[in-house]
Amino acid sequence: MYTLYIGNKNYSSWSLRPWILMTELGIPFTERLIPFNEPGYEPFASISPTAKVPCLHEGKDRVWDSLSIAEYLNERHKGVWPEDASARAWARSAAAEMHSGFGAVREICSMNCGVRIALHSVPDNLKKDIDRLGALWTEGVQRFGGPFLAGPKFTAVDAFYCPVAFRVQTYGVQLPPTAARYVETLLATRGMKKWYDEALQEVWRDLPHEEDTPKWGKVTQDLRK
Numbered sequence: 001m002y003t004l005y006i007g008n009k010n011y012s013s014w015s016l017r018p019w020i021l022m023t024e025l026g027i028p029f030t031e032r033l034i035p036f037n038e039p040g041y042e043p044f045a046s047i048s049p050t051a052k053v054p055c056l057h058e059g060k061d062r063v064w065d066s067l068s069i070a071e072y073l074n075e076r077h078k079g080v081w082p083e084d085a086s087a088r089a090w091a092r093s094a095a096a097e098m099h100s101g102f103g104a105v106r107e108i109c110s111m112n113c114g115v116r117i118a119l120h121s122v123p124d125n126l127k128k129d130i131d132r133l134g135a136l137w138t139e140g141v142q143r144f145g146g147p148f149l150a151g152p153k154f155t156a157v158d159a160f161y162c163p164v165a166f167r168v169q170t171y172g173v174q175l176p177p178t179a180a181r182y183v184e185t186l187l188a189t190r191g192m193k194k195w196y197d198e199a200l201q202e203v204w205r206d207l208p209h210e211e212d213t214p215k216w217g218k219v220t221q222d223l224r225k
Helices: 013-025 066-074 085-100 103-108 124-144 156-171 177-187 190-201 207-216
Strands: 002-006 029-033 055-058 061-064 115-119 217-222
Touching (some): 013 066, 013 156, 055 066, 066 156, 085 156, 115 156
Antiparallel strands (some): 055 061
């Protein structure tokens, strides 16, 4: 049995990736949530060699980093990546681009599921990232037929962009029609609804996440418990 260690659902975009992948593919696992900077919980260093989440445990195996977890699961389960070779190559490239890129989105639009934020402005580097997301999502849906990025089934590439879908919702990001419909498709999945509902119920507030928000925007709505 897998045990997946994650951080706060409201904030932890990296934790969401393997969680939503396993949930949507029906891969059984035990969830262990360790909130950020809260006393009384086991330290991240005790469950991961990098002292970060997510981390997947199976027996003596410790698999850290969301991309590594996806590949570990791919060796054991069908459906992690698309069956079609062209779609699979595209999906892996798109997932890797998310894994290593979109720095402005990460910095300015950090994941905070339970609030709505009006940005003070959209800097050029953020606009560039948003334009790239719109183009990439449009290409994937149109090339492979949708409604997901690499075809009719949810795969790892969608899991990697699920945290961005929450960011689009939080910050009211404007996208081309096809890309906007793709975000709606992700938000409507059973797993994303469950993650979102549970994020709203969390009572923890992580100051490093919360204190950075006023630099980039104004909270217009807080839906959290």
